[in-house]
Amino acid sequence: MPYKEKSETDIKLYYTIGEVADKFGVNASLIRFWEKEFEALRPKKNATGKRLYTKTDLENLQLVYNLVKIEGYTLEGAKKVIDGKLFDNRKDKKIIRSLQEIRMFLHGLRNAIENESPVQTPKDTFDKYDNIE
Amino acid sequence: MPYKEKSETDIKLYYTIGEVADKFGVNASLIRFWEKEFEALRPKKNATGKRLYTKTDLENLQLVYNLVKIEGYTLEGAKKVIDGKLFDNRKDKKIIRSLQEIRMFLHGLRNAIENESPVQTPKDTFDKYDNIE
DNA sequence: TCCGATTTTTCTTTGTAGGGCATAATCTCT
DNA sequence: AGAGATTATGCCCTACAAAGAAAAATCGGA
Structure with missing residues (x-):
């Protein structure tokens, strides 16, 4: 062999x-x-x-x-x-910023729902995106 | 001149x-x-x-x-x-997929809110991300 | 303010260093 | 004998830079 x-x-x-x-x-x-x-x-x-x-x-x-x-x-x-010295360029940056804004908005939305409304909140769906970047 | x-x-x-x-x-x-x-x-x-x-x-x-x-x-x-023949590589693909999933989720959420609840919907906030990719 | 002289900038064409391999020669292992 | 290793060398483009000529801008004197 x-x-x-x-x-x-x-x-x-x-x-x-x-x-x-x-x-x-x-x-x-x-x-x-x-x-x-x-x-x-x-x-x-x-x-x-x-x-x-x-x-x-x-x-x-x-x-x-x-x-x-x-x-x-x-x-x-x-x-x-x-070596990971790049990647954060061009479109990527915009996309990541969009994601961050969305995440902030979603967190605010979740808090609003949890505090004011008896609606069932899809908690895990939100959390799914918490560690994207 | x-x-x-x-x-x-x-x-x-x-x-x-x-x-x-x-x-x-x-x-x-x-x-x-x-x-x-x-x-x-x-x-x-x-x-x-x-x-x-x-x-x-x-x-x-x-x-x-x-x-x-x-x-x-x-x-x-x-x-x-x-020429746009590339870009869809590596991390980018995952990020875009995440964005698309979020968008679908948000659309579903907006419909749910509009149809069932008297809550004020931040419509333009949703629409803001409609043409990201 | 017009003209010529001088300097600076731009043009096109030509030259070239080195990046990115492949090939050649020789040797070793199995 | 066939595949792999090392080292040296060769070589073709890629990616620019330099050279030389022409045009434009600046300046100084009448």
Whole structure:
């Protein structure tokens, strides 16, 4: 049994770089190159230095792939996104502000209903949005 | 009076490429280069071919500047964003879905209030969020 | 206030550093 | 023998900047 360790239910634990490259339709050299650029893309290696990719490694790779190949970020831009230094831009800000205003309004509304009216209040529906941002 | 036309209240209508370049802290050649890449960045020109930038031109330029210089998009990536082919990614999707659920809930709530209760309904407050996305 | 001289700004065209990989050569492991 | 590793090198665009010419703005003297 090589590096594709299998459990009794035949679930693959590790992927080789060739398999990963095929999955994403890219050259293996690109995966090695990105590895130098992104800390999140450094897989475990076996005793002889062969790369062993886990599901989590694949997810990280998918994120980088989406940012760079689909959305059109530069490598530096993708790093910024991954480091969470951005996101709060453009439309996002407006949307979040809208959500906050709505939440405030809903809280006020709930208080009004609870204090003045015998109507059944859908409490959990309100609470559902309390930790959105 | 040159290209900086002024109204009686001294409001500038057009900016030269040099002024624009200074505002953004970039080389004028970059502005000309971007002009070839982005349709939205083609300002009006006077009879001799000199570029005349309006406020709107500056806003468009600001958008491109943010995407390319702040967020780290490639020029192609920035084009995609501007053409609205993307945006619906990552966190955004969840936020929009939340907004839509809230809107549906609010509409239901408004109907309930209007039909069953003599409470004053803040109609415009609801309507305010009707065209968010 | 008009004219020429000088400086500044803009134009278009051309040049280029480096970002983003791929390929080549060589070696190792299995 | 086939896949993977490392290192070096090659290379094509992307993303601008620089160069050179032309036009516009500023200034100084008559």
